[in-house]
Amino acid sequence: MTTEQAEASGARRGRPPESEEQRERRRLAISRHAVRLFREQGVTETTGEQIAHAAGVSERTLWRLFRAKEACVEPVLTTSLDDFVAVLRSWPEHLELDEHLRSVYAVDLTPSDAGTVLAVVRLTRDEPGLRAVWLVLHERAEPTIAAALATRLGLPVDDLDVRLRAAAVNAALRVLTDELAWAVADAEVTTAALERHRDRLAETLRTLTRRPGGAR
Amino acid sequence: MTTEQAEASGARRGRPPESEEQRERRRLAISRHAVRLFREQGVTETTGEQIAHAAGVSERTLWRLFRAKEACVEPVLTTSLDDFVAVLRSWPEHLELDEHLRSVYAVDLTPSDAGTVLAVVRLTRDEPGLRAVWLVLHERAEPTIAAALATRLGLPVDDLDVRLRAAAVNAALRVLTDELAWAVADAEVTTAALERHRDRLAETLRTLTRRPGGAR
DNA sequence: GTCTTCATGGCAGTAACTGCCACAAATAAG
DNA sequence: CTTATTTGTGGCAGTTACTGCCATGAAGAC
Numbered sequence: 001m002t003t004e005q006a007e008a009s010g011a012r013r014g015r016p017p018e019s020e021e022q023r024e025r026r027r028l029a030i031s032r033h034a035v036r037l038f039r040e041q042g043v044t045e046t047t048g049e050q051i052a053h054a055a056g057v058s059e060r061t062l063w064r065l066f067r068a069k070e071a072c073v074e075p076v077l078t079t080s081l082d083d084f085v086a087v088l089r090s091w092p093e094h095l096e097l098d099e100h101l102r103s104v105y106a107v108d109l110t111p112s113d114a115g116t117v118l119a120v121v122r123l124t125r126d127e128p129g130l131r132a133v134w135l136v137l138h139e140r141a142e143p144t145i146a147a148a149l150a151t152r153l154g155l156p157v158d159d160l161d162v163r164l165r166a167a168a169v170n171a172a173l174r175v176l177t178d179e180l181a182w183a184v185a186d187a188e189v190t191t192a193a194l195e196r197h198r199d200r201l202a203e204t205l206r207t208l209t210r211r212p213g214g215a216r
Numbered sequence: 217m218t219t220e221q222a223e224a225s226g227a228r229r230g231r232p233p234e235s236e237e238q239r240e241r242r243r244l245a246i247s248r249h250a251v252r253l254f255r256e257q258g259v260t261e262t263t264g265e266q267i268a269h270a271a272g273v274s275e276r277t278l279w280r281l282f283r284a285k286e287a288c289v290e291p292v293l294t295t296s297l298d299d300f301v302a303v304l305r306s307w308p309e310h311l312e313l314d315e316h317l318r319s320v321y322a323v324d325l326t327p328s329d330a331g332t333v334l335a336v337v338r339l340t341r342d343e344p345g346l347r348a349v350w351l352v353l354h355e356r357a358e359p360t361i362a363a364a365l366a367t368r369l370g371l372p373v374d375d376l377d378v379r380l381r382a383a384a385v386n387a388a389l390r391v392l393t394d395e396l397a398w399a400v401a402d403a404e405v406t407t408a409a410l411e412r413h414r415d416r417l418a419e420t421l422r423t424l425t426r427r428p429g430g431a432r
Numbered sequence: 433g434t435c436t437t438c439a440t441g442g443c444a445g446t447a448a449c450t451g452c453c454a455c456a457a458a459t460a461a462g
Numbered sequence: 463c464t465t466a467t468t469t470g471t472g473g474c475a476g477t478t479a480c481t482g483c484c485a486t487g488a489a490g491a492c
Contacts (some may be wrong), residue, residue, distance in 0.1 A: 014437020015489040048479065057443045063480060132348035135355060139347075160395065167387035175383045179376065190279055203378055230468020231458040264448065274472045279449060 006169045010106035014028060027065050027075045030055040030058050034072035035120055042125045043070065068127040073120050080117045083139045084173060088148040097209040114189045119182035138174050142166050148208065163206055243281055243291045246271040250288035251336055259286065259343045293350060296333045298359045300389060304364040304370050313425040314418035321414050330405045337397040343358040354390050358382050365425065383422055390418045 014042055033054040037046040052062040066072050087105050091097060119152070124131040146166035150157040180197045186189070249270040253262045268278040282288050303321050307313060309430055340347040359373070362382035367375040396413045400406070 003311055012437085013435075013491055015439080023478095032458055040340040059480095061439080064270050064433060064440085066470095067480090069479070128352070128433095131355075132352050135351040139351060160391075160416070163391050163395075164388055167391045168424075171383035171387040173377075175379050178308070181380075200376070208384075228468085229460060229466080235471060252478080263446095275449095276472055276474095277470080280471085285448070300457090 015031050023065075024075065028079075030062070030065065031075035032116070034069075035116060038073070038123060038127075038130075039119060043123075043129060070127075070133050072215065073130060073133055074137060076113065077118055077120055077137055079113050080177065081137060081173075084176070085141055085144050088145060091148060091152065093152075098206040101198060101202040103207065105201075110140055113165065116193070118177075118181040118184060118189065119186070120175060122185075136173075138170055142170050145169050168208050169205060172208065173201065176201050176204070220247070235242075235273055235284070237278070240291065244295075244316050246273065246281065247288055247291035249333070251292050251332060254339060254346075255335060255342075259339075259345060269381075285425075286343075286349050289346060290353060292329065292332055293336055295329050296393065297353060301357055301360050302417060303403050306322075307364060307368065312422065315423040317418040317421065319419075329367055330410070334393075334397040334400060334405065335402070337393060338401075351390075353387055361385050373387065385421060388424065392420070394416050422427060 032050065034046070034051045037050055037054060046069075048062055049059050051069070051072060052059040053146065055062070062072075066074075086103075087101060089096075092102050095103075121131065121134065123135045142163075143166075146162050147157050149155075149165050149169075150159065150162045153162065155162050176197060177198075180193065184193050246267070250262070250267045253270060254268055262285075263277055265275050267285070267288060268275040271278070278288075282290075300321075303315075303317060306320065307316050309317075336346065337350065340350045358379075359382075363373050363380050365371075365381050365385070366375065366378045371377060373377050392413060395407065395416075400409050
């Protein structure tokens with residue numbers, strides 16, 4: 001039996017590959033260790049060996065899970081973006097985005113990780129490598145934002161207007177998350193701060209996501 | 217005479233430091249070599265040693281001028297952003313931004329470098345390191361954009377609304393430049409393509425930069 | 433049990449930088 | 463001109479961030 005046939009029929013024979021979710025969970029666990037070390041001693045002062053050791057994994061597998069040292073913060077940072085994207089996906093037809101946001105977007109960030117995410121965002125100000133990761137992650141989320149807007153506006157996903165709106169939404173999310181990160185500084189993340197953040201976001205997105213022509 | 221006194225009085229004593237413009241010109245010259253090599257053989261296949269040798273400089277001084285291999289494309293890429301920022305700075309009070317753009321923004325890009333810049337932008341699609349540089353450069357231009365908008369709107373530069381608009385303008389510029397880069401592909405950059413680009417940019421920025429309240 | 437596939441860790445190697453130092457270049461003062 | 467002073471340059475050693483290769487263990491199907 002050739003390999004192609006084995007793949008064609010669902011007949012799997014050896015050890016099954018690790019599930020995507022499991023892999024992501026492992027990456028997230030390592031990511032937390034990396035973030036802690038980066039906060040404690042700075043990025044350049046933290047070596048890959050230290051991260052690997054702290055996470056209880058060999059340096060070799062660390063480089064298999066992350067292409068670069070700075071990429072170790074990706075899983076923590078994406079929790080924030082994923083939450084926002086999830087809200088977009090659940091956007092019902094009969095609501096404007098700002099209304100939907102105010103109703104379901106309780107926290108913008110998984111509460112348990114909110115402080116950690118915002119701490120990393122603050123780190124990105126002085127660590128150029130981390131800033132680059134933050135920006136790349138944001139841009140990576142843009143097609144998903146565009147997809148949501150496209151269905152909403154009844155336009156193709158690659159429509160230029162859709163992409164421009166998605167980029168604007170994305171930029172607003174970035175600026176406001178930065179603002180939130182520095183507003184809370186190193187203090188505890190309060191519900192009030194998160195609500196203020198959510199309301200500002202809703203207000204900004206309201207004008208960006210309206211259907212052209214005004215009336216529904 | 218102590219050092220502080222020497223600095224306080226303008227009495228300089230040794231070899232004068234290189235001017236900022238001269239340094240930038242040298243960086244740009246090296247940048248063109250790096251871009252050529254990156255296009256010919258890919259980023260990972262190009263070593264710092266090759267770039268340094270091609271530019272006629274030692275590897276040591278290459279690393280003094282650029283913090284990382286990927287940063288070698290910065291000077292070429294910034295020519296494009298600088299042109300746009302220059303237009304913003306010359307924005308007169310009596311015009312809307314789209315009108316101003318259509319009147320002075322002849323090419324968006326220094327003609328001599330337009331093709332090179334757009335080639336690098338296309339490279340950023342598959343080279344994550346270069347994409348990160350492109351995004352970081354864009355964000356670095358944001359405060360300048362915000363400053364122009366702030367004077368225009370009569371608001372402080374750190375005002376949140378100003379920063380949000382600047383980010384949106386910035387995002388639009390990025391999306392449209394990407395679009396232009398792929399529209400022209402590897403063909404010669406035509407005037408028609410550049411005009412279409414400029415008009416789309418003007419159209420998009422029109423709504424983003426209007427003074428609130430409608431009437432002038 | 434065997435066979436197959438997948439993940440890990442170790443080890444060697446390369447490339448990307450950094451620190452240090454000696455030297456050349458450029459200018460002012462004597 | 464010589465001397466003193468400051469700045470840029472190149473060479474070399476050293477560290478760190480990775481990559482390729484291989485042997486080994488783990489997790490299933492048969």
